[in-house]
Amino acid sequence: MSMLVIGSLAFDDIETDHGKVADAPGGSALYFALAASLYAPVGILGALGDDFPAEELAFLRDRGIDIDHLEITPGGKTFRWGGCYETDMNKRTTTKLEQNVFQYFSPRLDDDLARSQYVFLGNIDPDLQLDVLDQLEGPKFIGADTIECYIADKPNRIRDVLARIDIMFLNDDEARLITGQHSIISAARDILRLGPRYAVVKKGEHGSILAMEDGLFVVPAYPIHPVIDPTGAGDSFAGAAFGYLVKESDCSPSILKRAVVHGGIAASFTVEDFGLTRLKQITAGDIEERLEFFRAVTLF
């Protein structure tokens, strides 16, 4: 397997100003994999109960996503998450959190998975992320994501992860929390000092910043209005960025810049409807079309 994502699969209840959905398939690994699969083959390692719809799994397989390594617990229940977003969608309240089979998830990589070249550690417990890192054999490029509760509860383990990866994806609040820096640029640069070659700080509707050893790259968000549901935007951002790197087979700064642009484009589709709806509909051609428009609205 060339590209692997380890993360959550879930049923999501989501409420925004634009409506709500219940029991929508989601989770960091699914958003990542659907976006990445537009570029290159990707495998998922994660945990499911046997309540996850067969047609969802069939859809993933049809998209060329390797789901053979999913751990499906007979009689188990899939992770459930619920969130309610305010009008300012940077603010949300968690309305449901049922770990179910996810609380026993301990990723085991067989020989095939252990030799994955591009590996993305979705927002799982940093102890699990470190456990995966220990199992990898000669990876080429490793990325990770995290969430605020892990930064607050296990700051030293997050630092251990940062010391061993190539790229970290964070949102602005997470970057501030890890570094104690209010300025996003200062925070992104401080992240680099903790280990990775690259740090991407995502600012939602305000775009993102890529910090590199030899400089910065700043990019606005693709202009979308209205945003219907921001769930999974960050995971699909990372998925498209990783997919682009795998497709180009190159992790140099100039390719990373374009990868971040692709990430923003993928996220712009994700937020246009609830859950995975848009990510399931779009093709590589849709990404290209939006990329052309993005060049037009940013070139001066």
Added chain:
Amino acid sequence: MSMLVIGSLAFDDIETDHGKVADAPGGSALYFALAASLYAPVGILGALGDDFPAEELAFLRDRGIDIDHLEITPGGKTFRWGGCYETDMNKRTTTKLEQNVFQYFSPRLDDDLARSQYVFLGNIDPDLQLDVLDQLEGPKFIGADTIECYIADKPNRIRDVLARIDIMFLNDDEARLITGQHSIISAARDILRLGPRYAVVKKGEHGSILAMEDGLFVVPAYPIHPVIDPTGAGDSFAGAAFGYLVKESDCSPSILKRAVVHGGIAASFTVEDFGLTRLKQITAGDIEERLEFFRAVTLF
């Protein structure tokens, strides 16, 4: 006079996390004029007491700024403003507001000023902005700015202004307040429906959006850290943008895009120190140098 700004001149007390200053010369017209003067000649119409330092006026004159139309009231006191910024510099508390001579300011344009081609209506009362518009004879391009208190107190007069100008400069909160739209993109487009050909929505550290009849232009902010004092960033943004238009003698969409980039660069200097300090130091060459860097960090 080819380019004219009508607005406030003031003594500012400013406090941020990085320190404070008292009695610093400022006001929308000064920030605008200093930035604009890096590109083309500019005149100021505004009101002063006789307490304004002669060396400040001499400095403006040395920079080629026409200050002959300033109304200086013998024995009068100059407008005084004080502001205290939070760590999140989008939030500030007004700590002082003494209108002084500014409350009697009623701009009178002589024949020379009335024939100005490029006119910027700084954030003065919309009734005064309309009064200026009535006095102009065949202007080529008119821009305006405003502040929240006028939008709240005189929404219909703001709409009267919008119906008669070419470009409106707003920050994100102001754009939301005028249009009732939460989305910045929707708000910017709604502003266009009220009259102007162009609307610039400034998002501080997150860059800006230029809405045009035939499309959008989105641009990130020039990466500055730390921001020492955001006072006057918006006015110097407008000043540089206007200056660039005058220099190019062109108000087409492609020139407007570059004007907005120049605006962001000028603002990036302004925020690097308190008050007018940096704007007084920089040259057109400094702008060009930062423009080159900006191209490098945004090109993909």
